[in-house]
Amino acid sequence: xxxxxxxxxxxxxxxxxxxxxxxxxxxxxxxxxxxxxxxxxxxxxxxxxxxxxxxxxxxxxxxxxxxxxxxxxxxxxxxxxxxxxxxxxxxxxxxxxxxxxxxxxxxx
Numbered sequence: 001x002x003x004x005x006x007x008x009x010x011x012x013x014x015x016x017x018x019x020x021x022x023x024x025x026x027x028x029x030x031x032x033x034x035x036x037x038x039x040x041x042x043x044x045x046x047x048x049x050x051x052x053x054x055x056x057x058x059x060x061x062x063x064x065x066x067x068x069x070x071x072x073x074x075x076x077x078x079x080x081x082x083x084x085x086x087x088x089x090x091x092x093x094x095x096x097x098x099x100x101x102x103x104x105x106x107x108x
Contacts, residue, residue: 016043
């Protein structure tokens with residue numbers, strides 16, 4: 001899983017792996033397909049793929065059912081430290097998906 005990534009990209013990779021681990025540890029959700037995508041595409045490309053998909057992923061729905069939208073890629077990319085990796089359109093998609101599913105936004 002090692003390519004030449006910039007330090008910020010490495011940080012995003014780690015953050016993506018962290019939401020996988022937290023979903024597993026905190027709510028017993030094993031996001032197998034998400035983990036496979038991380039190993040295949042790394043964190044940044046995985047996030048772009050998921051954000052540009054026509055609808056939310058099965059994993060998103062599983063986390064919504066567990067009331068843990070805070071562990072979605074959509075919530076992660078909206079954190080200020082990661083927004084520069086994504087287009088305005090991708091950030092808009094993330095916000096809309098979260099709002100559509102009743103996510104309570106943190107006003108940092």
